[in-house]
Amino acid sequence: MLLDSFEFLGLFLPVTLFVFFQIGRLGHRRIAITWLVAASLFFYSLGKASCLPLLLGSILLNYGIGRMISHDCKAKSIWHKVWLTWGLMLNLGMLAYFKYTNFLLFNAGSFLGFSTDLQIIALPLAISFFTFNQIAYLVDIYRGEIHENNFLKYCFFATFFPYLMAGPVVRYKEIVSQVSGDAIYRFNAKNIAVGLMTFSLGLLKKLLFANTIGGYADPIFDAAAQGLTLTAAEAWSGVLAYSLQIYFDFSGYSDMAIGIARIFGIRLPLNFDSPYKATNIIDFWRRWHISLSHFLRDYLYIPLGGNRRGELRQTLNLMTTMLLGGLWHGAGWNFVIWGGLHGCYLVVNHRWQALQKSLGHDLSKSTGWGRAVGALVTLTAVAVAWVFFRAENLQVAFTMLTAMLGANGLAPISPHLPTAKQMIVQLFLLVWLTPNTQQWMGQYGLRPGQKLTEAASGWLNNLWRKLQWQPSVIFGMIFGVFVFIYVKILAVAPSSQFVYFKF
Secondary structure, X not given: OOOOOHHHHHHHHHHHHXXXXXXXXXXXXXXXXXXXXXXXXXXXXXXXXXXXXXXXXXXXXXXXXXXXXXXXXXXXXXXXHHHHHHHHHHHHHHHHHHXXXXXXXXXXXXXXXXXXXXXXXXXXXXXXXXXXXXXXXXXXXXXXXXXXXXXXXXXXXXXXXXXXXXXXXXXXXXXXXXXXXXXXXXXXXHHHXXXXXXXXXXXXXXXXXXXXXXXXXXXXXXXHHOOOOOOHXXXXXXXXXXXXXXXXXHHHHXXXXXXHHHHOOOOXXXXXXXXXXXXXXXXXXXXXXXXXXXXXXXXXXXXXXXXXXXXXXXXXXXXXXXXXXXXXXXXXXXXXHHHHHHHHHHHHHHHHXXXXXXXXXXXXXXXXXXXXXXXXXXXXXXXXXXHHHHOOOHHHHHHHHHHHOOOOOOOOOOOOOOOOHHHHHHHHHHHHHOOOHHHXXXXXXXXXXXXXXXXXXXXXXXXXXXXXXXXXXHHHHHHHHHHHHHHHHHHHOOOOOOHHHHO
């Protein structure tokens, strides 16, 4: 069941919300949370019911290991480290089996000259996301950052449906702390208004922008997969179209997840902050899939040593982190190369900043032209890396890159392929010149203490600040008009899966 389907919006969400508030109004908080857990498991089972036992088994296993870590940690026993090690091995082992077995066997067979005749192992729904959430839970218990072991709350953290399928990657304490009070169990008109508007903006991005521009990107990559000759104009239009498709698809999902959770009174962490406005690749990774970036930083990069052990060690840590981050997205050499490219980008960026500092340059100060050039270079580097992310295999990726370099000529787009020139320009202007959802929502869009990168300055920033959203009748009417348009769109355009659902 997709978040933009009639079944979800017209039946599942209203029923779940109504029952939750009715139970909460009677003061039965445990029953209300139990209802959300049951609804979330039902939601997951509609996606792939055969995977439900695996999710339940993972929950029971990790909760049990978490209890053992917590118990031995209090007793100052060495066993708490042993239990953590076992927990990490079991979680990563499960992820490796389902996601990478076929990839490893195929490559081993190709290298050693033997063939494997194994059936393809089906990838369980959302395994990458719920595994990372639970790894973070175990590590946080080991570090002493979690001091309670309530099974019902843990089930809620592990299954809450807005982020179960495709994130954001969340942490136990930031979710469970919000269900301990009475506030979320009472109907709150402001939360409903903020949640619906945030969800609606995400839905708009998905339906009108991501799905539409994806219709231009897919034929270009399909043509490359079929061995057709592409000109530079065709290849670049396909890559830029896909860059916008995944941008609005992922940004849209993040908004929708945050909006749905807010309707229930739960504030999820910021996951997307206008990454195409980034002026360097370090800035990009502070804005793109923020929750995953924080996970990789806190549970991989920093434990490896971060930047504390010299430039060579930092380079190795960055490359290791990004290569594994790329492999997390999918079992294929194209994802490894995508992660490796970003690792190289980050290494170069860090070395460049170190050189500038050694020359006495103030990195906090830059001219408008300097920021513009930095943003253009960053976007170009990211778009080149997207080729490997989107391509079905390395052959398709290199076919696209060869065409982008002009090996097949610079002629305009052929009549047999659709052109998206005007829409690409319009969407990039929308990305660069307008505030993102969290900025437009202003004080209603962020949780307390959460930072958002300032994306505009001067008169433009002042203009958008005056136009920030306020819960009012006018915006309610705008929302109603949007719902009407949405229904009309769905009448001719069916729901489509989000890009990150396959990870």
